Amino acid sequence: GNSVTQMQGQVTLSEEEFLFINCTYSTTGYPTLFWYVQYPGEGPQLLLKVTTANNKGSSRGFEATYDKGTTSFHLQKASVQESDSAVYYCVLSSSGSWQLIFGSGTQLTVMP
Amino acid sequence: ETAVFQTPNYHVTQVGNEVSFNCKQTLGHDTMYWYKQDSKKLLKIMFSYNNKQLIVNETVPRRFSPQSSDKAHLNLRIKSVEPEDSAVYLCASSKGTISNERLFFGHGTKLSVL
Numbered sequence: 001g002n003s004v005t006q007m008q009g010q011v012t013l014s015e016e017e018f019l020f021i022n023c024t025y026s027t028t029g030y031p032t033l034f035w036y037v038q039y040p041g042e043g044p045q046l047l048l049k050v051t052t053a054n055n056k057g058s059s060r061g062f063e064a065t066y067d068k069g070t071t072s073f074h075l076q077k078a079s080v081q082e083s084d085s086a087v088y089y090c091v092l093s094s095s096g097s098w099q100l101i102f103g104s105g106t107q108l109t110v111m112p
Numbered sequence: 113e114t115a116v117f118q119t120p121n122y123h124v125t126q127v128g129n130e131v132s133f134n135c136k137q138t139l140g141h142d143t144m145y146w147y148k149q150d151s152k153k154l155l156k157i158m159f160s161y162n163n164k165q166l167i168v169n170e171t172v173p174r175r176f177s178p179q180s181s182d183k184a185h186l187n188l189r190i191k192s193v194e195p196e197d198s199a200v201y202l203c204a205s206s207k208g209t210i211s212n213e214r215l216f217f218g219h220g221t222k223l224s225v226l
Contacts, residue, residue: 032212043116043202043217044155051212087153093212098167100211102155 002027004092006103019077023090033073034091115139118218133188133221135203144186149200198225
């Protein structure tokens with residue numbers, strides 16, 4: 001079946017530190033990979049999306065590369081800000097499935 | 113900018129009561145969804161609906177049912193709430209029906225069952 005694994009439940013950083021959130025996936029179909037971000041009191045919103053293997057997506061300073069070899073889609077940002085504090089979800093869409101599969105989410109807290 | 117509107121923001125009720133949540137999207141999208149987000153922030157899809165097809169996640173209890181009057185509205189009814197139904201219910205929409213399309217979410221309705 002299809003699955004997404006985010007091992008880090010919580011990440012705490014200081015402003016201007018480097019962010020790395022781990023995500024791996026498993027699927028038997030052709031994947032499209034997303035990162036969604038959920039700010040407090042809001043619903044999730046799309047951060048970035050990649051449909052092609054070994055391509056990189058980027059948005060608002062965040063980057064993620066769809067690595068078919070390692071089945072990973074890690075999220076990175078060179079320098080975080082307090083306003084980046086939110087829950088980040090790695091999400092898998094697979095051909096032949098009607099569902100999006102959400103990872104368990106990573107709560108990012110950035111201290112000023 | 114919010115284009116998926118949910119009411120109410122919060123609802124507190126007792127076990128066994130019936131509740132109904134409303135959702136409206138102004139994006140002209142064809143497909144709407146309901147998701148459940150538990151206290152650990154885990155997100156699970158409950159329903160996907162467009163004017164041609166309702167798809168139900170097989171794990172959803174039968175006391176939950178979606179109700180739609182037109183493609184801009186998808187309400188959620190819970191016939192007889194249970195304590196485990198306490199969660200945030202998120203409505204979403206997408207332009208088409210294929211799963212790799214971008215979702216637009218509302219702000220959610222938080223349900224507390226006493």
